[in-house]
Amino acid sequence: MRRTLRLLPLPLCIGLSLAAHGAENRPDEWRLCPIQDAVPAFSDAQQPTGSPATRIQQPTDIEGDQLSGTESNPQFQGNVALRRGDQFLGSRKLTYDSSTGKYVAEGDVRYQDSGMRMVADRAEGDQNADTHNVQNVHYQLMSRRGNGGAEHIEMHGSQGSLYGATYSTCPPEDRRWELRAQRIDVDTDAGTGVARNATLRVGRVPVLYVPWFPFPIDDRRRTGLxxxxxxxxxxxxxDYRQPYYINLAxxxxxxxxxxxxxxxxxxxxxxxxxxxxxxxxxxxxxxxxxxxxxxxxxxxxxxxxxxxxxxxxxxxxxxxxxxxxxxxxxxxxxxxxxxxxxxxxxxxxxxxxxxxxxxxxxxxxxxxxxxxxxxxxxxxxxxxxxxxxxxxxxxxxxxxxxxxxxxxxxxxxxxxxxxxxxxxxxxxxxxPGGSRVDLKPFVSMPLQGASWFVTPTLAWRYTGYRLDQGMAPGGGSTTPSRSMPIASVDAGLYFDRNMTWGGETFLNTLEPRLFYLRVPYRDQSGLPLFDTRPLTFSWGQLFRDNRYTGADRQTDANQLTLALTSRFIRQSDGREKLSASIGQIKYFDPSQVTVPGEQPVERGSSAWIADSTWNVNDRWTIGGSYQWDPKFRRQDLASFRTRYLIGDEGIVNLGYRYRRNLLKQVDLSFLYPLNDSWSVVGRYYYSLYRKASSNPLLDQQPKLLEGILGVQWDSCCMAVRLVGRRYIQNRQGDVNSAIQLEIEFKGLGSAGPDTESRLRRAILGYYREDLYLVPPSEVTGSGDDSNPPEITP
Structure with missing residues (x-):
């Protein structure tokens, strides 16, 4: 039989009170956890409706196999179920006195809402006084991972206490870690809790004892450690750092x-x-x-x-x-x-x-x-x-x-x-310094069709200075200037065809491109050099109208760039299987504009620039760049890069970089999974470059730039990372070493430095979602990567 009453629910917040420190920048990884419930789902619970904020406006529906007692003091027996919005309360017997507001739920007491699910032996309380007592509780969080129990719970309005409470994100039969507290006092209005005589256990071994500590029980920010x-x-x-967070407003x-x-x-x-x-x-x-x-x-x-x-x-x-x-x-x-x-x-x-x-x-x-x-x-x-x-x-x-x-x-x-x-x-x-004004008005005429484009551009560049005394080169004018026209034409074609390769259909493109640049010579030896230097010769420079950064120099030019790109695009998913590009600049006249220490550009041809990337399969990618100078028959640049994905988590990166008279380096980084739980991480970054100098500080010898070796252990609810690092800490070659240990209790927090985010900087693809991103490389003065909770509007 069924009856509708205005019965207020039991205000429980057990799980939230122990999951205080679970806020992280990156979600916890639960892939190793078995799919099981610490508290099995209730087959007779309704689908949640509404939200916790609207519970008070919704009616409470009670049903059971038998109803006895009086109108003001009903007794439900057999499969008793109380439902309201997202809340469900079930028991074998429920007695309620509407005149006093007292209730007793006995036998297989079950409670569920949008945030948690729990079972208990007995629950009793006074709805009018808003006091409640629950015996022998076992719970499981619904909105996040976590489970535990308490010997009994006493609640009075928004305040209450949990006695003999436990919390963990591990499965009940595999308790890798568990937080136990003799008593936890909770204030739901303030959103705070205080644990007394709390112990963190790893397995059966207590590793941390805290006689008293406060913590938040919801998403509101709270002052604390x-x-x-x-x-x-x-x-x-x-090296020990202990952040203390202060919530001011x-x-x-x-x-x-x-x-x-x-x-x-x-x-x-x-x-x-x-x-x-x-x-x-x-x-x-x-x-x-x-x-x-x-x-x-x-x-x-x-x-x-x-x-x-x-x-x-x-x-x-x-x-x-x-x-x-x-x-x-x-x-x-x-x-x-x-x-x-x-x-x-x-x-x-x-x-x-x-x-x-x-x-x-x-x-x-x-x-x-x-x-x-x-x-x-x-x-x-x-x-x-x-x-x-x-x-x-x-x-x-x-x-x-x-x-x-x-x-x-x-x-x-x-x-x-x-x-x-x-x-x-x-x-x-x-x-001494000075002032500079640089103006470059331009007009272009972009013409294009389905398979071609032509863009002529005409610009005029004026640069004028007002220099401090002593800044004018060679004692010249303190108000030098320069002006010149700049003309260019950028044109290209696009051809494509369908082809079959290895049993798959590809779109093969051929993309020739021409770029002509004409800039007359202007003597710029009387201009200062404030922020200008030659650009490193690369693919992008083939299509620029100036080979310098800054405005202090504008190259003179009579040159034509010839470039060709071809791509193989898999039609099933649009992914590039292979791309290859080659280009060169033809200098019809020598370039006379230089900066100190720079060799002038002679008439003839620049170095050939070639770049290619080949996706061998979905796991293996190979790429390389090469520059060959035919005039001196030498290589100016060579780089090689390859990446291989191992399983669902592992990755190996190998790179080689060479630039003539500048660097020669090899870089190996990896995350190699040994099994589902164990993996090895590392980086070997070594300079092969050798250059003797009369100044010992400028002498360069082959050396290790950075070496990282670490081991990671990951389980369902716990992770440990031990990382050793040896690295060059400055340009003088001073070496430093560090050993870092991080123990992560998933859903609770971690102890030790944030090695995971630091390894992300060293190993491209440490997170698979970062495969096509550049690792973050921000240098901070504090050397501290820890972040307090985000401020949200």
Whole structure:
């Protein structure tokens, strides 16, 4: 029989109270977990309707095999089921007194909502007083992985206590780890919990005991400890970081990070973040007083002849601000401000797996606009030395300020018109500077059909200067200028045919392209060099109208580029099976414009540039680039790259790079799965280049640039990563070593440094979804990759 009553549900939040630290940037990997329920599904539970927020407006429906008692004190027996919205409560017997609000559910008590499923021996309470008591509870989370139990639960309104509580994301019969607490106090209104006498066990072994700690029980941000980071290195010694998160307001927060380095001292780091409807920003700061490394290596710096201004300071620190602010739908203000205490700061504090310390630290701030036909901005940037072996005078100029405009818009159906304009003030505290204005209006006529295109372009480039005293080359004019026309024609054809290869159908294309460039010679020896240098010769340079970066030099040219590309595109899925390109520039006249130290371009032919990629199959890819100079019969560049995918998770990358008189390197990285649980990771990055120099600091010998070797163990609910690394930490060849151990309890958190994201920087394809992306390589001054919870609007 069935009866409808206004019976309020039991407010339970067991699982949420123990799954406090499960927020991660990347979802946990549960592929090794068997598909099973710690608490089996209830066959008589209804499909959830509505949401927890609308429960109070929905009626409660109760049914059972037998109904006895009175109207005000009904008793249901046999297959009792209470349903309301997303909630279900079942038992063998349910007694409810509507006059007092008291109820008792006995025998096979079952409860389910959109967030969890639980079974208990008995539940009783007072709906009017909103008090509840549940005995011998076992639960399973529905919205996320997690299960556990409690000896009994006492709730009073939004507050309650769980006694003898447990939580784990492991299956019940394979408890790799489990969190146990003698008592957990919960406040659902505040979204907080406090665990007392809590123990983390790995298997049956207790590994961590905490007598008292607070934690959040929902997605609201809460003040408290974050996961620590532990590392060991030859430079820092035992390295322990303990972030403490402070929730200041819904739209701003802070994180304090004390860092103990036994070989160097105690550092304090801090981060402040804010978020508004029109902008956001992050402040980072770190300070280490009396760095022991400074005293330990002071004599070594003196012996090496390091200038005093470039030596380590006693007190070390850095500051960074990154933010943006929308002004309107078109304009935005952006800033990236950085400061370090001395040129060796990044070298000494950065433990990331991302290569050498940068040459300089750049700060920039500006206002930028973007629309359909134009981009514009006004900005300023400043350089700070970050390499102790370099004199400050070799730093690039500061641009204080810089304004630019790029406009390109169709004019009738035949023409495109536009302009590239820039005005810059170059400043430096130790050398003279100047101002530069660069204007380049142009008009083009893009003509095209289904299988061809021709685009003639005519431009005029004017560059004028106002130089400081002492900046004019050779004591010449302080207001030099240059102007010249630039003409080019870019044309190409597209042929295709259907063909069969290896039993599959392909679309084979043939794409010839011509690019003619004509620029008359102008003497530019009287112009300074603020930010200009020759571009590295590559495929993209075949189709540029200038072989220099910056506006201080504009090449003269009478040249024609001939290029040819062919592709084999699999018609079943549109994937390129094979692509190959080859090109060369024919110089009809020698180019007379050069920069100091550059050889002029002679009449004749450039080096041949060839590039090819072959997808042998769905797992194996091979690619290569090659440059051959027929004039000197030598190779200028050679590179080889291959990638092989192993199973569902593994990958091997092998690369070789050679550029004449510059580098010769081999790079091997891999993630090799031994079985479903064990895998080996590593990288061997080695320089084969050898160059003798009278200056020992410039002498280059074959050496290991970076070596990584690690082992990973992954189970259903737990993962362990042990990684050792030996690497060159600066351009002088100083070597550092580090050993990092991370233990991850899936769904709860991890202990140790974030080795997973660091390996991602070293092994392209460490995550399979990153196969076609460039690994992140941001260098941060703190060397700390840990992130506090995201601020959300």
């Amino acid at each position: 974050l996961s620590p980071s532990i590392a060991l290195s030859g430079r820092n010694g035992f 819904p739209n701003y927060d802070a994180t304090l990070t004390p860092r103990l380095m036994t070989s160097r001292g105690l550092q304090l780091g801090a981060q402040f973040r804010y978020l508004t409807y029109t902008g956001r920003g992050v402040f980072d700061f770190a300070f280490l007083p009396n760095d022991k490394l400074t005293d330990r290596d002071r004599q070594k710096e003196i012996d090496e002849g390091v200038p005093e201004a470039n030596r380590r300071k006693d007190n070390r620190g850095f500051f960074r601000f990154v933010g943006n602010q929308n002004i309107n739908s078109t304009w935005q203000a952006r800033a990236n401000l950085n400061w370090i205490s001395d040129p060796r700061y990044l070298e000494d504090f950065n433990n990331n797996l991302n290569g050498l310390t940068p040459f300089s630290v750049t700060s920039d701030i500006g206002i930028y606009g973007h629309s359909r036909y134009w981009d514009a901005g006004i900005s300023a940037d400043h350089k700070q030395l970050a390499d102790y072996t370099v004199n400050r005078v070799f730093l690039p100029y500061n641009r204080l300020p810089r304004a630019y405009l790029r406009w390109d818009q169709p004019l009738t159906q035949w023409f495109d018109v536009g302009v590239d304009a820039e005005a810059v003030r170059f400043q430096d505290p130790v050398k």
